[in-house]
Amino acid sequence: MKHIQLFYLKQCPFCKKALAYIEEVKRAHPELAALDIELIEESEEPTVAEQYDYYYVPTFYIDGVKVHEGGIYPEEVEPLLRKALDA
Secondary structure (H helix, E strand, O other): OOOEEEEEOOOOHHHHHHHHHHHHHHHHOHHHHOOOEEEEEOOOOHHHHOOOOOOOOOEEEEOOEEEEEOOOOHHHHHHHHHHOOOO
């Protein structure tokens, strides 16, 4: 399983939706429930966030590679999470 990082802000409406979509996908697809997503709240961990190249949140990295930046739609979440399952 690949390492997933999600950079977000607590007050960001797009981030709140992304987190809800992730939970929905995990409930609907048990094989994805085991995925561990490292949540990084950028205002609480600025030194970590500064090490990555992104402008908008939510931003997803899988094994250190940016795979999505900015608002996300529900149908985009499952394929994104499945990338972390690929060997």
